[in-house]
Structure formats: structure tokens, C-alpha cells
Amino acid sequence: MPNSPPPHFPYGLPSNALRFRDLPARIRKKIDKGRGREDTACWCWTGYIKPARQRWKAYRTHENFDGLRQQMGCFEVDRATPEFPDPYTRKRLPVHRIIYGLMTGVSIEDVPELRRCADDRCVNPHHVLAVGHTVAQRGRMKEQEAELSIVQPAAEPDPPGITDEEVLALLKKHRPFEQLDNFELVEDEYDIPRGRITLDLWKAYVAWAVENPDEWDEEERRDAVG
Numbered sequence: 001m002p003n004s005p006p007p008h009f010p011y012g013l014p015s016n017a018l019r020f021r022d023l024p025a026r027i028r029k030k031i032d033k034g035r036g037r038e039d040t041a042c043w044c045w046t047g048y049i050k051p052a053r054q055r056w057k058a059y060r061t062h063e064n065f066d067g068l069r070q071q072m073g074c075f076e077v078d079r080a081t082p083e084f085p086d087p088y089t090r091k092r093l094p095v096h097r098i099i100y101g102l103m104t105g106v107s108i109e110d111v112p113e114l115r116r117c118a119d120d121r122c123v124n125p126h127h128v129l130a131v132g133h134t135v136a137q138r139g140r141m142k143e144q145e146a147e148l149s150i151v152q153p154a155a156e157p158d159p160p161g162i163t164d165e166e167v168l169a170l171l172k173k174h175r176p177f178e179q180l181d182n183f184e185l186v187e188d189e190y191d192i193p194r195g196r197i198t199l200d201l202w203k204a205y206v207a208w209a210v211e212n213p214d215e216w217d218e219e220e221r222r223d224a225v226g
Contacts, residue, residue: 013103013104013126018102019038020038024102027084027095027098030046030047030084031044031045031123032046041124042117042122043123043124044121044123045122047095048083048092049080049121050081050083051080052078054078055075055076056074056075057074058072081094082094083095084098097114099123100114100125109137110137111134112132112133112137114129115128115129162192162193167201168205170192171190171197172209174190176189183197183202
């Protein structure tokens with residue numbers, strides 16, 4: 001359904017979530033689960049961990065602000081994050097998001113924003129908290145809303161119908177050749193909607209044409225007799 005939020009479980013995993021033993025072996029072998037309970041002990045990642053970094057982030061300025069823009073901001077610290085290459089794109093993704101998606105049946109694109117365990121190495125999905133949509137998910141939802149808000153052009157109304165009497169009147173006015181068997185040619189030539197000349201209408205027109213011959217036909221008939 002468009003604009004529907006991705007499924008997430010802010011208060012722990014659902015009862016039908018997968019277990020640690022159900023994870024792919026390539027991921028499971030890089031986790032030191034320890035001896036505690038599966039939902040309480042930290043799952044320490046032994047593979048690659050992206051080191052922590054400090055970066056500058058400028059404060060957001062309102063788009064309608066026309067004053068002097070000063071480069072005010074602050075430094076933010078990105079935590080060290082366990083990462084693992086995606087088998088399809090070969091890009092490194094956060095392991096806690098991969099495991100959360102695998103155990104809950106949610107695609108990696110729909111995994112919500114997660115608050116992690118205090119231990120940077122921990123990838124236990126029971127130690128994360130779903131807090132809402134990610135920036136990418138909010139962007140996709142805005143695009144969907146924009147597409148739905150586009151006003152579709154109104155359909156052109158159907159041309160007014162034409163009655164059998166009006167069709168017969170047009171035939172009498174233009175007097176097409178009575179021996180024609182292709183009604184579409186007559187309809188196209190005299191702007192009659194396709195399919196409006198029926199066999200019964202054509203028979204009625206032919207009967208009228210026989211009873212009311214054209215003056216030119218009458219002259220030809222007299223010349224032939226003479």
C-alpha cells in the first residue's frame with residue numbers, strides 16, 4: 001500500500017522472529033554469542049568494524065531566511081559500526097540492520113531507524129530499538145505522496161449520441177450509393193460515429209431511396225428508356 005510505514009517492532013522482536021541458529025552461516029560464524037540467553041547477551045561481531053569518526057555538521061537554515069548565513073554547526077561523532085558486504089550489491093551494510101531484517105522478515109530498505117546497544121560490537125537484534133523511519137524511507141514516502149497528489153486530467157466527455165432517426169436523416173441527405181456493403185466508408189465520409197449504421201437502418205434507407213429516386217437518377221432512367 002502506498003505511503004504505508006514499513007513494519008517494525010519498537011518493543012522487541014515478534015514471537016515468530018527467527019532464532020540465532022536460523023541466520024546464514026556466513027554471518028553466524030562471525031558472531032561471538034557468548035553463553036548467556038539469546039535475547040539478553042550481547043552478540044559481539046568479530047568481523048570488520050567501521051571505525052568511529054568525527055564530522056562537521058552545519059546547522060540547518062530556513063529556506064526563506066534571507067539574512068547573513070553564518071557557517072554555524074557542531075561536530076558529530078559516528079559510532080564504530082560492524083559492517084558486512086551485501087551479497088548482491090557488494091556494498092558494506094550495518095550488520096545490526098541486516099540481522100534485524102533477516103530475523104523479522106523485513107527487506108533491508110524497509111528496516112526502520114534503529115538505536116543500537118551501548119556496546120559498539122553488539123549486533124543482537126534484541127538490543128536495538130526501532131525509533132521511526134530512516135531519511136531514505138521518508139524521502140520515498142514524500143515522492144509517493146507527490147505522485148498521488150498530481151491532479152490527473154479529466155477525461156474528455158463522450159460525444160453526444162446520435163439517434164437512429166438522425167442517422168437515417170443523414171443518409172437521406174447525402175444519398176450514398178445503395179449497393180455499398182461497407183458501412184464504415186459511409187460513416188467516415190459523412191462523420192457518422194462508427195457502428196451506428198446498422199443493417200436495418202441501411203435497409204430502411206434503401207427502401208426510401210427506391211421510393212424517392214434522385215432527380216439525376218430519374219433523368220438517366222428516362223434517357224435509357226428513350
